[in-house]
Amino acid sequence: MKVIKLNKIICIIILVIILVIFIYALIKPNNTKTKSADKLSVVCTSFVGYDFVKAITKDSNNIEITYLLDSGVDAHNFEPTASQIIAIQQSDLFVYNGGEMENWTEQVIPTMDLSNTKLIKLMDTVELYKEEHIAGVEEEEEHEELAWDEHVWTSPKNAIKMLESLELGLEEIDNKEKDIFRQNTNNYKKQIEKLDEDIWDIVENAKRKRLVFGDRMPIRYFLEEFGLKASGAFNGCSTETEPSTKTLAYLINLIKEENIPVVLYIENGNSKVANIISKETGAKAMQIQTLHSISNYDYKNGETYVTLMNRNLEVLKNALQ
Numbered sequence: 345m346k347v348i349k350l351n352k353i354i355c356i357i358i359l360v361i362i363l364v365i366f367i368y369a370l371i372k373p374n375n376t377k378t379k380s381a382d383k384l385s386v387v388c389t390s391f392v393g394y395d396f397v398k399a400i401t402k403d404s405n406n407i408e409i410t411y412l413l414d415s416g417v418d419a420h421n422f423e424p425t426a427s428q429i430i431a432i433q434q435s436d437l438f439v440y441n442g443g444e445m446e447n448w449t450e451q452v453i454p455t456m457d458l459s460n461t462k463l464i465k466l467m468d469t470v471e472l473y474k475e476e477h478i479a480g481v482e483e484e485e486e487h488e489e490l491a492w493d494e495h496v497w498t499s500p501k502n503a504i505k506m507l508e509s510l511e512l513g514l515e516e517i518d519n520k521e522k523d524i525f526r527q528n529t530n531n532y533k534k535q536i537e538k539l540d541e542d543i544w545d546i547v548e549n550a551k552r553k554r555l556v557f558g559d560r561m562p563i564r565y566f567l568e569e570f571g572l573k574a575s576g577a578f579n580g581c582s583t584e585t586e587p588s589t590k591t592l593a594y595l596i597n598l599i600k601e602e603n604i605p606v607v608l609y610i611e612n613g614n615s616k617v618a619n620i621i622s623k624e625t626g627a628k629a630m631q632i633q634t635l636h637s638i639s640n641y642d643y644k645n646g647e648t649y650v651t652l653m654n655r656n657l658e659v660l661k662n663a664l665q
């Protein structure tokens with residue numbers, strides 16, 4: 345009699361536990377964005393990777409894209425949350441840029457089980473340049489060994505290579521949709537080629553080949569491709585915000601001597617130095633898009649690599665005249 349009663353109690357306890365687990369599973373908050381069972385998940389770090397994957401997979405119902413920097417945070421200051429790390433681990437394709445601005449990927453990737461995840465490092469899809477010290481910029485305190493320049497997307501030719509590598513990667517995880525992917529890639533490639541032609545038109549008809557930045561200038565690949573030179577307040581992606589009086593004087597002098605009409609600052613950057621130079625010289629301060637860390641506003645507005653780079657056409661026309 346006693347044994348039977350005890351069994352009954354154990355049975356009830358087990359039932360209650362099962363019920364609790366079941367209810368918890370039903371009402372579990374879904375803030376750790378785990379992937380839907382029936383969709384393939386692609387996680388992208390940078391805006392350009394995200395934008396290209398979005399363009400290639402347009403009209404696909406099979407791909408779910410997560411863009412990690414959707415808050416508009418600067419790529420150099422980004423750190424993934426625990427739920428974002430889980431999303432990367434559960435993804436079918438993880439797209440990242442690599443380089444100094446994404447140092448965290450080098451730390452996080454070796455610690456994860458990515459046996460079911462394909463990785464595409466966009467820096468690996470193009471030819472790289474070493475970072476460079478450009479005349480007029482502040483000398484760095486210590487001369488450490490120069491790293492590979494990571495801002496590869498600023499050249500439209502590189503952008504096309506990146507797009508094509510992503511298309512192949514997407515085919516690998518979702519072969520059934522390869523026809524859609526190829527068609528979309530072709531369409532987007534044409535838009536980037538048009539952009540490239542438009543920039544060439546401006547550069548070839550330009551009076552000068554030098555841009556002046558009152559800001560950092562993460563745009564090396566763009567300059568190399570179009571045969572342009574630049575002088576700026578800070579190197580590639582320096583974290584400094586105050587140029588020395590020597591650098592400031594150099595830039596002001598350069599603008600005055602060569603009658604340079606525009607002084608540039610980058611998106612999400614600081615226009616303070618450009619404004620000081622503008623006041624001193626009469627050069628117009630203008631914003632140039634490097635697509636480094638696009639604003640939350642532009643992201644929400646559905647801007648793309650092409651629409652943002654197109655904003656630069658007018659800027660370049662002014663700056664190079």
Ligand SMILES: [Zn+2]
Binds near residue numbers: 420445562580636
């Ligand atoms: Zn950078």
